[in-house]
Amino acid sequence: MEIGGPGQPLRPRLLGSSHDRSCLQGRAVTFGKASRGGGPWARWVPLHTVVPAAAPALSRTHTIWVVDDDPELRQLLGTYLTDQGYEVRCLTDGRQLMARLEFQRPDLVVLDLMLPGDDGLTLLRRLRDSSDDLPVVMLTARGEAVDRIIGLEQGADDYLAKPFLPRELMARIEAVLRRRGTMPAGTPLADGELVHFGDNVLDLSARTLERQNQPVTITSGEFSLLAAFVQHPHRPLSRERLIELARGPASDTDTRSMDVQVSRVRRLVEPDPSRPRYLQTVWGYGYVFVPDGQPRNR
Template identity: 50%
Template sequence: MSDTPIQVLLVDDDADLRDLLRTFFQQRGIEFSVLHDANQLMRRLERERPSIVVLDLMMPGIDGLTALRQLRTSGNTIPVIMLTARADGVDRVIGLELGADDYLGKPFMPQELLARIHAVLRRHAQAPLAVQAERREAFRFGCFRLDFATRTLYRDDDPLKLTGSEYALLEVFALHPMEALSRTKLVDLLHGPYAEVTERGIDVPVWRLRRLLEDDPANPRRIQTLRGIGYMFVPGNSDDEKPA
């Protein structure tokens, strides 16, 4: 990670938590600012660019998932850690599907949030899957072309709509073809070692990718299930798509 000072923006309606975290971060020389709700988040980010946004899930007005969806739909890729007091794993999956970088359940120790922030920023700084995207040649398999520079998947010349998590997973597969990848390894490559992501957090985008890439998603050839292990991406070649 670079020596650039960390700037944290917390969006949470819990005044006690805001005060606790403000004291904790400022004592460590970390710039820390707050919003009481997400209603002005987009406008706030037009004026300033923090290193990371820590976004509460349950808030009055615009909730955290809606705010995250607005960010990603607008093309804003700022790192986001979601906070939630709910134990519902579905919300975690949805948040990660929408493009959250990590998820942290309440209650938590400030030290744990700081560790998560460092991990997320380290991944963004290293950007192992994207840092040289513009210099990387498009990945071609069958009738598909994955353009790393534009983060776009094409079938022949037609662009296909991918969510952020679907693109990220396909990029991982494209960079690790013919490798047996456990779910744990995939979570690590996608979200880092501290991410709280269940197996469903991998299985859902796999299922969605299969609907795009496979002739028969129920009998996949490209994204194969390795029972007891995980998945393997078998790209094939353009000849696979040509009629006999």
């Protein structure tokens, strides 16, 4: 099943019965909307591929908030994620989100970019400006690289363009939640290990960063990237390898987005981000973590 993609116009059915819900796991359908006469209209179309049932995910004590102004998409995602064991709350706009955050906090927010009133990027900026490290996965119907880069620059943990498979969204949610606890497979963290470099102290167990003895606000994605660096000191890492270490082998993050993430982390740990000492560029290849900050032969 894809969400947000084109298809032949059919009358949509709401996912009420067990038969309808089985379509989410046993069949692939396209779900989306387009403009006809100024109004939205839903289109579902069967595809020829079969999507297997999703594998069991993380321990399901997690609460996910879906913020999207499309009621049918909210219901579809709400039903799917609930069937996967999450506690789900669906909200229509940023005003509802910010109001509810006054007295409740989810484990992760799925946030649409195009919202009435404050858009997704504005809401994300407000969260990060208030030092809120709430995990956020952005959704958008616009798949241009510039949107993804801007979203990551504002502190989104991940970004998914429509159309997409619900299993793909769930995999990204799982990856972000997993980064909150442990790194992806292949990059184990040592409990209680502190990494000192310059004025920085990275606590791999507590997933915190201090600079000059002051706590630094760092997102889950930024921490995972920095942890990947410090666990491979003096070892040049390609952009593709960094994506695998920080986001998992199934991620479709592009190399340009990784450059943006490295720039963000440099602003957190470097005395002069324009002349990095610790996260140095390996020209024509990628980056390398140099704990002592000494220049290296390129």
